[in-house]
Amino acid sequence: MPSIKVAILGFGTVGEGIYRILNERKEEIKKETGHTIDIVSILVRDTAKERLATPGTRITDDVQEIFATGDIDVVFEAIVGEEPAYSYLSEAIEKGCHVITANKTMFAQHGPALLKHAAFRGVQVCYEATTAGGVPIIRTISGLLPTDRVRRIRGIFNGTSNFILTKMREEGIPFEAALHEAQVLGYAEADPTDDIGGKDAFRKLMILSALSFGRQPDWQDVPIVGIDGVTIEAVKDASAGKLRYRHVADIALDENGALHGSVGPVLIGPEHPLYGVDGVDNAIIVDTDHLGALTLIGPGAGMYPTASAMVGDLLQIVGKREAVVVTS
Template identity: 40%
Template structure:
């Protein structure tokens, strides 16, 4: 470690949107950083793919490199800040940085979801910090809250809107009855969705983030592959219309909840949310995380989940905290509490089949007498109680009608089984959607 008068040197991996924000903050706020940490913090190296690219402002001479060794093998670099994204090679770089005794700050949700447990163990064994506030929730300070301020709580559940792209699309669909494909291409033209939107609209990005948050909240590994994940592409404008009539908004939620048997249920999917709930009011690219703990009760954090400045806020906060604590002896103070409950990784995730939830079902049926009776019988046989039925959009041409059914809380497996039987009824043209209802 450097002497207390020497500068702390940063090796920045990635100089894209967020990396550019971090580099600018390190340079523009140098005096503030010195005041807040008591140390001078220098950007010593920045790893880029193309050192010849024109950058505005141009980094000082000698800072850019295309060789990761210039950061990983430099003993004068004390903190590695990784904002490249993607599992590989970023994950290997971080392993090497930690193994080499460097502190690490990362914004990488995929690396933290896939390798968080082993990286944290490595950091612990090397007595260095590994901070990752920006890996979930962007500028919303949820990671630190789970590790620090809310640490005394037995966390019961997390319910969150943690993908801004998806929320932007859903907000558009709800407000203007825009079909999914159109709302997506609008999001792409606004720069809110990537050319290949799969990670966002299929819930993969949210599952990485939920893995990070759930692992902190429940002190056990929540592997992202074990999270039941559904995207939003099946939602139609009519779902938003019917949901509104029933008093609900539709949001893509990432939920992790402790179960009485010690397992955790973790899932990402569209959900009906009561329209007076604060989560229903999270609009556009905003994110929100609701945490319920035994002591704190329900806390909601709302803010910008992505974007250059918000992510820079989180990364810079981590850098400042690493620097403030860099002279502390003893164990690395900022690491989260690990795997306390001794669960086997992956064994502790409850399958979606065992979910108990209320459901919204949308079907296209023959517009004739007795249809509802046939459907209701199959649902009843499957232990599913109907809460409301709305018949809609009768189409005299095809002789069909839309049927919207909401249920009382039922077991997911029962609902799926009954719905498969319903789909086989001669009077049922199609089962168009199943959306879980959150209260």
């Protein structure tokens, strides 16, 4: 049985999820693809940290140890921040590996360069998990593009912000109390700045812009407003008028071909497709020439939704068998 050798960079929430799914679904993956998946190496920052046992897999804090063997077919990347993730993935592509990433901070900035590099080297870069976690938005838009044209993308891209706005409305509590609840429940990071300040949603919007329109607007031209300025009084006033606050990232193509993006809280009424999307869910509306508006709703984060999107990417790569270097 031919095997595909993979490395996982990062073994936190997402990295561990990838490991678990690849093991739990071993037989199904073998049946579906005809290949076994061999998790050769895992990269972490601190090898002394106590973590899930991974028998037969090398755990290292030295990425060169992973690349030196020259036998890795696919690199999963689930570390945090632009660097060293971008450098590691550039090196992986240069060495002929396919890459699958969940790292939106890195991909919003460097995705176009990685995709260009990968095309030159004849490998694939998959990034479904960077945007809306388990919601298959990248696959959906990629599937539409050959026959249709995307006009506008808007949606709720940050589950933490949506959870906080929902709590404020349902329980009548102020922003700080709702944020605290999100942190206690593990929905918000210890440092929630990028979530509540709108940067996280902005990055996902830029990733979708590059995919859908082949380019991103100048980042400075996109106003980014978070939910931290939304008061409980404003939420109550909105509710009294049957309106709801949603934190919406929006990008549209105008008739002259210019892109207009914005990220911030907006008031919407009951007829709007985002009106009923409460809690940590993400929701994305894609407007196209042929379909009108298509709405996708689902879990935007979490170990299994995110890792499952990445394993889905692997199956997509393996499906294109001629592109994969398979070792026996």
